[in-house]
Amino acid sequence: MDSTVTTGTEENVWGGGNQPLGASYGKLMMWFFLVSDALTFSGFLAAYGFSRFKFIETWPIADEVFTHVPFFHGNYPMYYVAFMTFILIMSSVTMVLAVDAGHKLQKTKVIWYMFLTIIGGAIFVGSQAWEWATFIKGDFGALETKGGRVLQFVSADSGDRLALRDFAETLHEDRVDHEKKNGIWYYKGDALPSYSLNEVVEGVKSNPNVLIRTELINEDGHKTVLTRDETLKKLKDATLVVEGANLVRNEYGSRLFADFFFFITGFHGFHVFSGVVINCIIFFNVILGTYERRGHYEMVEKVGLYWHFVDLVWVFVFTFFYLV
C-alpha cells in the first residue's frame, strides 16, 4: 500500500525511483554493455591498423582477396560484401520497425518484423560462413620464402593472376599424405599441398609466361611484378607451397592479415549469431504474449539496441577490412 512508504518522496533525489537519464535500468545496462563492447571492437580494429601501418607497403589489397560471389565465376571485387552490408542494414530496419510497432502495442506487426530480422541475420551469418570457407580454401596458391614472405604468380601476357594448377608440372614423385591410420607412430604432420614445391618451381622454369608478384606495393597501388630474370632468381628463396589460409600462413600475403580477418570477422560473426539466438528468444516471447501481458515491449527495444550495435560494428569492419 502506498501509505506504508514513509521514507523518500518524489522530490527527494536519493529516495529511489528516480530516472535521471530518462531510461530504465535494463536499457542503461544494455548501453553499458554496448559501450564496453564498442571499446573491445575498437581495440581489435586499432590493432589491425597498427599491424597494417607497420607493413603498409606489403599489406594485401582487399579487392584482390575478396573477389568471389556465390554461384558466379569471375572477378567481382566487393559486390558480395556490399550485399551482406545491405542485408544487415535491412534487418536493422525491420528491427526498428518492430520496436516502433512495440511502442504502439501491435503484437502481430512485432512478430512479423522480428521474424524478418531473424531471417536477415541468418542470411548474414550464412554469407559470412561462405566467405570464410572461400578464404580458407584459397584460389590461386602461392609460394612462401625463407623470410615468410608470399610470392604470387601472374601471366606475363595479360597480367592476370595465375593459379598453381595453371602451370605446375606433374612430376612423378613419391608424395604420401601422412595420416593417422597409416601408423601408430603418427603424431602430426602437415597436410600436403596439391603440388609440391618442386613441381611449382619446375613449372615456373619451363613456362616463360610465368612471373612472380611480390608483396611490395608500388606507387600506383599495385603489387610489384618481377621480370623473368628476377623471377628465376627469387624462385630460389621459396621454401613452401601455400594454398588458402590458416592461422599460421596464407596465400594472400602478410600472415597477420588472415589472423585479423579470422579474429575480427569471427568475433563479429559470433555477435551476429548470438544476436539471432537472442532475437529468437524474444520472438517466441512476443508470440506467447509475454510482453502483451507486461504492458510494454521494452525487451524488444533492448535486443533491438544490441542488434543495431552489431550492424554499427559491421559498418566499421566493412570499411577497414574491405574498403580502405
Added chain:
Amino acid sequence: MAHEHKLEIFRGLLKFKSNTQKIWGVLTFLTLVTIVEVGLGIAKPESLTHSYFLGMKVLNWIFIILTLVKAYYIAWDFMHLRDEKSSLRRAIVWTPIFLVAYLIFILLFEADYIYHVYTDGFVKWNF
C-alpha cells in the same frame, strides 16, 4: 521510454510525418552512402588515390568520413539516441570517442615508427 520521436534529420532540412517514414528515409540514405562507397572502391579514381592528406590517401579519408556518417545515423535514428536525454547521449558517445581517438593516435604513430625501423634499419625481414 521515450515515446515522442524527433522526426527531423539533416538538422531539420528533412522532416518526416511519422517514425516509420523516418526509418525508411534513413534506410534510403544509408543505402545511398554504401553504394557511393562501393562505387568509389571499385572505380578508385586516380585523383583520389594519388593525393594524400595527413599521410593517408584522400580516398581512404572519404571512406572513413562516410563510415562515421553512417554510424551517426545508425546510432541516432536506429538506436534512437536522438530521442534520448542529452546527458545519456553524451555519456554514451563521448566516452568511447575520447578513448578510441587516443588509442588510434598512439598505435598508429607507434606503427609508423616501427615501419621506419624496418625500412631504414639494418634488420632484414623481406627476403
